[in-house]
Amino acid sequence: MNKAAEIALFLHLLGVAIWIGGMVFAHFCLRPALEDLSPQLRLPLWESVFGRFFNWVGVSVLAILLSGALLMVYFGGSHANWQLHTMMGLGILMMLIFGHLRFAVFPRIRRAVQAQNWPNGARAVGTVRRLVVINLVLGVVTIGVAVLSRGF
Numbered sequence: 001m002n003k004a005a006e007i008a009l010f011l012h013l014l015g016v017a018i019w020i021g022g023m024v025f026a027h028f029c030l031r032p033a034l035e036d037l038s039p040q041l042r043l044p045l046w047e048s049v050f051g052r053f054f055n056w057v058g059v060s061v062l063a064i065l066l067s068g069a070l071l072m073v074y075f076g077g078s079h080a081n082w083q084l085h086t087m088m089g090l091g092i093l094m095m096l097i098f099g100h101l102r103f104a105v106f107p108r109i110r111r112a113v114q115a116q117n118w119p120n121g122a123r124a125v126g127t128v129r130r131l132v133v134i135n136l137v138l139g140v141v142t143i144g145v146a147v148l149s150r151g152f
């Protein structure tokens with residue numbers, strides 16, 4: 001593997017670690033810990049957490065996409081193996097889901113918190129939870145497919 005591909009793989013894996021690790025932390029650690037708080041406390045906290053986390057994910061997504069494209073060229077482009085094509089498809093699907101979270105669902109949480117409309121805010125946070133679970137499952141499957149791409 002040449003230097004450019006090594007750097008791309010490093011950035012690719014760093015982005016994956018931040019994105020998947022952040023989702024695991026939010027879903028399995030933060031969410032249960034906040035469950036007993038009243039909506040007045042919980043929803044502004046989620047807004048603040050998502051506001052920061054989604055910026056990190058945005059940068060990670062860019063890194064994964066650009067490094068993934070470079071690696072794809074390195075591994076033969078359209079002649080790359082089916083596992084890499086599957087990774088690209090699943091990765092793009094995860095990115096579309098993230099885009100929906102960031103640009104459609106998150107503004108709903110922000111508006112609900114500003115208007116102190118707690119039922120709407122709680123519904124939007126519930127939507128984030130469901131989509132994060134979907135992206136987590138897709139992410140774990142994608143990592144499995146990445147391992148298969150080595151074709152031991």
Ligand code: HEM
Pocket residue numbers: 009012013016020064065067068069071072073075084087088089090091092094138139140142143146147149150
């Ligand atoms: C547009 C999306 C993506 C593209 C085009 C892409 C492409 C690639 C390519 C070409 C490689 C190099 C394979 C190798 O070193 O043998 C790679 C490695 C890897 N990718 Fe992706 N990827 C994408 C998204 C993702 C996502 C979303 C994840 C995880 C959630 C992921 C996880 C990995 C892992 C763990 C490796 C290391 C595999 C290894 O070196 O054995 N990728 N990716």
